[in-house]
Amino acid sequence: KLPPDDRLAVLLGVIFCIPGSRRAAMDDSEEDDRGPDESPKRPLKGQACRHTASKSSNDDEREDGANDGQERPSGSEGSPSKKKSRDNIPEPLSSLHGLVPESPPRFVSLEQIMTTANGVTNMMLAHEIAMDDTFKLTKQEHPEKSLEHTVKKILHQAFWQVLEDQLAENPPNYDQAMQLLQEAKETLLGLLLPHNTSLRAEIMEGLDVALVRQQAEHGTLDFGYYARLLISLMARMCAPVRDASVRDLLKIEGVVPLFRGIMDQLEVMKLDMVNFTIQEARPLIQSHSVAYAREKFRAYLETQALLSPGLDPLVHTRAWLRRSHEELRALSAQYSPDPVLNGRGASGPPFAVVLAKAYIQLLCWDPSWEYPETLSMDRERFTLLGAQVEECALVASVLLVTHSVGGASLQDISDFKEDLRSHTRLLLQGCGKCSEEELTEKLKCAASQAIKEVQESLQKHGFAPLQLSQERMLYDQVVSMASAEHHIRKLLTMRILDFIKLTLSSASVGPTKIPAGLSTLEKELTQIAGTFLRLVTHNRAVFGEVYTDIMAQLRAT
Helix, strand or coil, X not given: CCCHHHHHHHHHHHHHCCCCECCHHHCCCCCCCCCCCCCCCCCCHHHHHHHHHHHHHHHHHHHHHHHHHCCCCCCCCCCHHHHXXXXXXXXXXXXXXXXXXXXXXXCCCXXXXXXXXXXXXXXHHHHHHHHCCCCCCCECCCCCCCHHHHHHHHHHHHHHHHHHHHHHCCCCCCHHHHHHHHHHHHHHHHCCCCCCHHHHHHHHHHCCHHHHHHHHHCCCCCHHHHHHHHHHHHHHHCCHHHHHHHHHHHHCCCHHHHHHHHHHHXXXXXXXXXXXXXXXXXXXXXXXXXXXXXXXXXXXXXXXXXXXXXXXXXXXXXXXXXXXXXXXXXHHHHHCCCHHHHCCCCCXXXXXXXXXXXXXXXXXXXXXXXXXXXXXXXXXXXXXXXXXXXXXXHHHHHHHHHHHHHCHHHCCCHHHHHHHHHHHHHHCCCHHHCCHHHHHHHHHHHHHHHHHHHHHHHHHCXXXXXXXXXXXXXXXXXXXHHCCCCHHHHHHHHHHHHHHHHHHHCCCCCCCCCCCCCHHHHHHHHHHHHHHHHHHHHHHHHHHHHHHHHHHHHHHC
């Protein structure tokens, strides 16, 4: 039985190598990480005929790169040409008196690079599974008019046309048909769990390719029998949601269309099995994701140091933390301008305060800044949270201005407040990602809807309606919020960020007070804060040591 970390590596390697998935499409040529007890899986026949040339060239390059890149023992001799080129290298200046001799050259093999690349990719996959409870692999689909879609369609049509032409020969040529049958058999075997021994034996006996080939050579092959056998096995092994599509295979007429439908359905079943494996293994991955990511990132840094000794692989992470450190230090200097307290060697702001401010910056990120390397896997999540913060600030601003213009008479009408909130949220949905022009159009609709609801509510409860000047004032104030410098929008944005920062920095588990003017969005704010806290907690657990080292260097400068 493998240790938990090794089992996690094996699982990620198996998941990552599944053909047809979005993750597998990122790198079809890479080998998966396997445990000591796992045997390598046989490639699918259809894929083998489509990728043989590229794989052979990659293997040749891998062998050459490994031979060239491996570090030789000090006493070994190279080829005459290489030795001659080394002899022509001038003596380094380190031989002069008083100079430090140069470090010996360091080499990194292609195998090390590929191992590190696989480790980083698996780290990303483990991170997605651990952080997203709904994460699953999906079949890669290209746009209909894209080059990839066209090429794939042409190749598939050619593949099945070859099969049809071979079967139409006299006598029929069953070479490609046997390959397809073998591929279908291996796929079914790959979908079995270890305890499915009887079903495994049934597949091995019923889909004996050697026996089928003998029947074909003697002219007694019944394609219909084996097609029905395959469909019967698939119906027993597929997920319940696939029962109807598997049953529809029996309605397909023609040998080639039927086997094409069977192979397509087997691809879907493989993806279902992978997602089932992810769901079952998620607790294991979550419990070991921090240690696994920390180990893989350390290996990545070591490989980067060998490949590019003069380049800092954490340059953007340092800039991210330095920006927050300098801002807090400048703010401290305003209130305590003592050069002794703020000069070189001063302790500076606390580490936790600097890190909290740096994390909050992710929610209002300047596009001109480079994203930190340690946060690249969560960039999309933090960007989405930042857009949600902007959306909440805009919705709250519209509600605040509307209640202010509508007067105190509407403050206690709960139906009006709830309807206005839901309608405004609907009209401003996605506004956090809009340009200023698009946001202006959304705000115009929100302003018109707010005026309409205020007038209807005032009339319904017997209050005096708004005057034309009040309507115009409400409309103009709402539309002017398209500017990021609008004072109400800016104020509420800062309150939301302060609320999230307080949640992040709070040592107690008690409830945090919702800021003034944002009580109607309590549910949305708590959801944003909870998601943000989960991301930050995981990131700090993985990269906390890295941040501590960087902060120590910043304080020393």
